[in-house]
Amino acid sequence: MSESFDVIVIGAGPGGYVCAIRAAQLGLKVACVEKRETLGGTCLNVGCIPSKALLQSSENFEETKHHFADHGILVDGVKLDLARMQARKGEVVGANVKGVEFLFKKNKVTWLKGAGKIVAPGKVEVAGQTYDTKNIVIATGSESMPLKGVEVDEKQIVTSTGALELEKVPGHIVVIGGGVIGLELGSVWRRLGAEVTVVEFLDRIVPTMDGEVSKQFERVLSKQGVKFKLKSKVTGAVKAADGVTLTVEPAAGGAAEEIKADVVLLAIGRRAYTESLGLEAAGVAVDERGRVKTDGHFATNVPGIYAIGDVIAGPMLAHKAEDEGVALAEMLVGQAGHVNYGVIPSVVYTWPEVASVGETEEELKARGQEYKSGKFPFTANGRARAMGSTDGFVKILADKKTDRVLGAHILGPDAGTLIAEIAVAMEFGASAEDVARTCHAHPSLNEAVKEAALAVDGRALHI
Ligand code: FAD
Ligand code: NAI
Numbered sequence: 001m002s003e004s005f006d007v008i009v010i011g012a013g014p015g016g017y018v019c020a021i022r023a024a025q026l027g028l029k030v031a032c033v034e035k036r037e038t039l040g041g042t043c044l045n046v047g048c049i050p051s052k053a054l055l056q057s058s059e060n061f062e063e064t065k066h067h068f069a070d071h072g073i074l075v076d077g078v079k080l081d082l083a084r085m086q087a088r089k090g091e092v093v094g095a096n097v098k099g100v101e102f103l104f105k106k107n108k109v110t111w112l113k114g115a116g117k118i119v120a121p122g123k124v125e126v127a128g129q130t131y132d133t134k135n136i137v138i139a140t141g142s143e144s145m146p147l148k149g150v151e152v153d154e155k156q157i158v159t160s161t162g163a164l165e166l167e168k169v170p171g172h173i174v175v176i177g178g179g180v181i182g183l184e185l186g187s188v189w190r191r192l193g194a195e196v197t198v199v200e201f202l203d204r205i206v207p208t209m210d211g212e213v214s215k216q217f218e219r220v221l222s223k224q225g226v227k228f229k230l231k232s233k234v235t236g237a238v239k240a241a242d243g244v245t246l247t248v249e250p251a252a253g254g255a256a257e258e259i260k261a262d263v264v265l266l267a268i269g270r271r272a273y274t275e276s277l278g279l280e281a282a283g284v285a286v287d288e289r290g291r292v293k294t295d296g297h298f299a300t301n302v303p304g305i306y307a308i309g310d311v312i313a314g315p316m317l318a319h320k321a322e323d324e325g326v327a328l329a330e331m332l333v334g335q336a337g338h339v340n341y342g343v344i345p346s347v348v349y350t351w352p353e354v355a356s357v358g359e360t361e362e363e364l365k366a367r368g369q370e371y372k373s374g375k376f377p378f379t380a381n382g383r384a385r386a387m388g389s390t391d392g393f394v395k396i397l398a399d400k401k402t403d404r405v406l407g408a409h410i411l412g413p414d415a416g417t418l419i420a421e422i423a424v425a426m427e428f429g430a431s432a433e434d435v436a437r438t439c440h441a442h443p444s445l446n447e448a449v450k451e452a453a454l455a456v457d458g459r460a461l462h463i
Pocket of ligand 1: 010043
C-alpha cells in the first residue's frame, strides 16, 4: 500500500518547496512532487538565480572594460570567456538546488519524483503510484507566453530559458516585450557585446511601474545603448540559416517594417502552467486566464485542494509565492497565516536597478487618493557619487492628510536592497516623517531614502 500524507504539494518552486518546509516544521507529514530533475522550480533552475548570476558576471565585465579606468585602474586586453561565465552560472544554480534538497532531508519532506496528477480529491498519482493525502497544494508555477507567428525553438527564437543558455554573443538580439525579462536579459547580452533592440507594444517600458520611473529608466537604458521601438508589435518571424527576419508594425496599425536579428527573445509575459494536472477531472475551477481560482485562504472550489504562487492570480514573483506557501501551511494547522498584497516589493535587476513597493502615482490618482510626493536624486548622494553611479532617484508617496507612506519607487544603485526599508516601514504603517526621523548611516545610499522622506514635507537637506 502507498504511503499517505497530511499534505502533498505539487511543484517544488519557491511557492511549493517553502510551503512543504513550513508545513513540515509545523508537524505535518509532507510530500512534494517535482517532475524536474532538480528542486527549486523556475526560480532556481531557469529564472531568478541563473539570470542574476549572468547579470552579475556581465556587470563585472562591463565595469572592467568601460568603467575601471574612471577609478584609475587600467586593465589591458579584457576578454570574455563565455563558456566559463555559463559554467559559473551552472555552479550557482547547482548550489542552490542542492540546498533545497538538503532542506527537504533536514525537515523530512519526501520528494516524490515525477509528474503529479490529481486523480480525485485526496489522491495524487506520481509515476504510476497513487498516494492518499488530506490536503493537496497546487504550486505548478508558470510558463512563457507564446506569440502567434513567432515560433520558439530555443536556439534562434528563444524564451528566457534559451536566452540564459546562449553559447555565443549574438550580433543583434531583438527582444519582444519591454518588461522585466526583456530588460534584464537584454542588459546581459548588451553588456557582453550584442546590439539590443526592444520591441514593446505599449508606449512605455515596464508599464506597470510608476510612469516617471519607467520614462527615466528608458532614458538610462538608451544611454547604455539599448534601442527601443515602442508602440510596436511583431506580427511575423521568418527563420533562415543566417538569422531571423521579423515583421514589425505600429501597434495602432500602419506600414510594417522588417528587422533582422541573430536571436529573438520572446518575453511578453508568463501564463499559469497546469498541463496534465487533472484539474478538469477533479473539478478545480480556473479563471479566464487559466489561473487556478482561489479564495482569500488559497482554497480552490474543491475542498482539500489549495493553490499558491504563479499558478494563481497576483504578481508572478518568487517572494510572493514563498509568502503564500508559508501562510497556507500555517492556515492548514489552524494558525492565522497572512500575506499583505499591498506591500510586495518588485525589483528589476538591471544597473541601475528599479524597485517599487505599494502604489504608483497613476494608481493613487485613479482611485482619487490625495497624496504628497518627495523625491531625491542620486546625483546629490555622496555614496552614489563615490560609486560613480548617480543615475536615478528615490520617490516616496504619502497620504496628504495622515502622511502614511503609500508607495515608494526607486531607480538607482542597489534599489532592490533600498526598497526593503520602505517595505518594513509600510508594514508598520509608518509615516514619511517616521522614515525621515530615523537615523541613517553616512555615507550610505539609504540616505537618499531618508532625504526623499524629508522631501515629502518639503525639507530635504541636501538639495
Ligand atoms: P515555479 O517556480 O514555476 O515552480 C513550479 C514547479 O512545478 C516547476 O519546477 C515545475 O517543474 C513543477 N511542476 C509543474 N507541474 C508539475 C506536475 N504536474 N508535477 C510535478 N511538478 C510539476 N521572480 C522574482 O521574484 N525575482 C526575480 O529576480 C525573478 N527572476 C526571474 C527570471 C526569469 C528568467 C523568470 C522566467 C522568472 C523570474 N522570476 C523572478 C519569477 C519567479 O521565477 C516565479 O515567480 C517563481 O518561480 C514562481 O514560483 P512557483 O513556486 O509558483 O512556481
Ligand atoms: P512582463 O509582464 O514583465 O512584460 C511583458 C511586456 O511585454 C510588457 O511590457 C507588455 O506590454 C509587452 N508585450 C505584451 N505583448 C506584446 C507584444 N505582442 N509585442 C510587444 N510587446 C508585448 O513579462 P516578462 O518580462 O515576460 O516576465 C514574466 C514574469 O516574470 C513577470 O511577470 C515578472 O513578474 C517575472 N519576472 C520577475 C523578475 C524580477 O522580479 N526581477 C525577473 C524576470 C521575470
